[in-house]
Amino acid sequence: MVNPWFETVLEAQRRAKKRLPKSVYSSLVAGSEKGITLHDNVEAFGEIGFAPHVVGAHAEREQATSIMGQEISMPVLISPTGVQAVDKEGEVAVARAAAARGTAMGLSSFASKPIEDVTAVNDKIFFQAYWLNSREDILKRAERARAAGAKGLIVTTDWSFSMGRDWGSPEIPEKVDLRALLKLAPEIAMRPRYAWDWFNRGKPIIPDLTAPNVVDKGQTGPTFFGAYGQWMATAPPSWEDLAWLREQWGGPFMVKGITRLDDAKRARDIGATALSVSNHGGNNLDGTPATIRMLGPIADAVGGDMQVLLDGGIRRGSDVVKALALGADAVMIGRAYLWGLAANGQTGVENVLDILRGGIDSALMGLGRKSIHELTRGDIIIPEGFERRFGDTTDRETADVSAERN
Template sequence: MAKNPWAKNPWFETVQEAQRRAKKRLPKSVYSSLVAGTQAGVTLHDNIDAFSELGYAPHVVGAQPDRELSTTVMGQEISFPVMISPTGVQAVDPDGEVAVARAAAARGTAMGLSSFASHPIEEVTAVNDKIFFQIYWLGSRDDIAARVERARAAGAKGLIVTTDWVFNIGRDWGSPEIPEKVDFKALLRLAPEIAVKPRYAMDWVKGGKVVIPDLTAPNLPADKSQTGPTFFGAYYEWMTTPPPTWDDLKWLRELWGGPFMVKGITRLDDAKRAVDIGATALSVSNHGGNNLDGTPATIRLLPGIADAVGDQIEVLLDGGIRRGSDVAKAVALGARAVMIGRAYLWGLAANGQTGVENVLDLLRMGLDGVVMGLGHKSVHELSRDDLIIPDGFERSFGTI
């Protein structure tokens, strides 16, 4: 087996180090899929850079010896305001979503599981009882209803409907070509990349046999015994399904009948519509920079949305979270919690389940340090008074 260069020191001190290790371990095409954004990558970078424009106004006396970081999201208690955002086909590690779910459970938090995940929902809920199933508007209402009932039977605690996505003509910014399926032809084409990444290759050898990465979508069929379509087969059906209306989302919310999140909100009027259909939560999101390029960073949009509807619906944020201080800034501006994507995928790529736990630990420690430095006893005491917000930082659009 290929030697692990970090065997003596598997712990990494920053999310950026997790990213560096992920880049070193993964084949170029696999790594590129984790950092890609749409078109020029303007939104992708703004999601990250906008956090650095916010400053803190700390106290130097009066730090509290103990801090409370826990909160709730859609009825589930979590140990701190960070949860796992749903991401598709986690082929950076053989255990994929199951490893991530175990890590989230070990750190007392919830996980969103993608419809395009590489492991069945039943395997994921078996290791973490705080799973929210993410769904795309894909296929007929009957298809969607069957998918919802499977999630319910598997023990999902809530539903996340993703709306923040557009289909761009041409290659996404930095995005590699992904094979339709991993067959001999695809392996032959990728062989030069894989050959120079022996540790990654050997991780897919189990019991003397090579485990081929699964590029199917096993959570799309109504029954777990059925074979899911290929990733691109599912992607094509999604592209050719007419986009949902607000009436469709209301129907889905009523069908589910439990905690329900609308992910992808950037406008005030859309936030109000999420309230109107009875959603439990919304996520201020631009799909991590994979939506319309030029959409503002989510942290710029959060304050206006939280002010407008935060007393009527749980407001979350995703996009650009790399440090515990980013989490604190989001909470101070009105988020109940944040959802992370690339950060935990880099941890997974760097060191499997332990790497995801490492990322969660870093975010928790960073958040705790900010809460202490600001003189608070609880994460719930964070507010705009703790921040230095430059003129013109916030963005707000869509009248209500």
């Protein structure tokens, strides 16, 4: 019998691939177009080195911190991701795992479980909102989240609806009916454990792909693709829209999807509590640099005024430490915990968080640091030309002058 515990995030990925139907697994690893950004998010961490001490390590090391007013035991949060059909308990299992390890969770508007079910098992939930339909609709969803106990709001802006993938897009049914089941039957038959989990629950093999958090409490939500279509049809928000929502919400507020210095400063200027340096896990505009390349300049520019998080490519605790040394207050993980969820449900997510915690601790020990709050750029080796700094006012003025000369 295979030991249910795994030692690395990549082993969780291997087990997820082995257990899930091809279409379901493909949705977890997908990136836009050629996948340049998708791969750079992960590989860029390998370009940064450490400058360790060999004497003076502390016997105990501290990882606790506070993000958007919530005390968490480690600088790793659960990033919001859509319908989590890789496990029968979905977002509720993830929320329980995060609570068990003392950290917070971002819950997607497109989650498959109602926010009330999720906040019931974890009191550190940030509700993630897409700019979907009217201002009135968006505010109603935010107020429902507040009533359910959400402690903060995350607004996701990093999406360009780029769908063309060089390796093909996974075929996921809009609704679960007999036709869809028959079409996916060969895939499901090849993954008996996945099928058994759903049969044993007394429900269809594939869960309904609905989004219950984009409607009023108790109503039946649209299908995932129905909600996605509404989002695509809604005009993207302006900074004035985000400022309005931040004011209406009145509590901790994160803008997710920042990659440019000017956007980071605008997020600060509208009063956002935090921002996330993110390119939607490589599902945004392909060719956008890895988030770790852009983190340092953004943290230097606005880190004294707001909290800065990084989202994208985290696979090890040492990756987390590199991000913190570059100025991040914490990181958010997506694929890593979804692979853990697919591999072993709630326990698998806890396993992933334990792996990251252990890796952070080892890196702190090697660097001679007692706390994550002591980390600086002096702890890492950044190769020349690694960072990407763009969107600065001086960059724009230089470009304007050049254009006038030409």
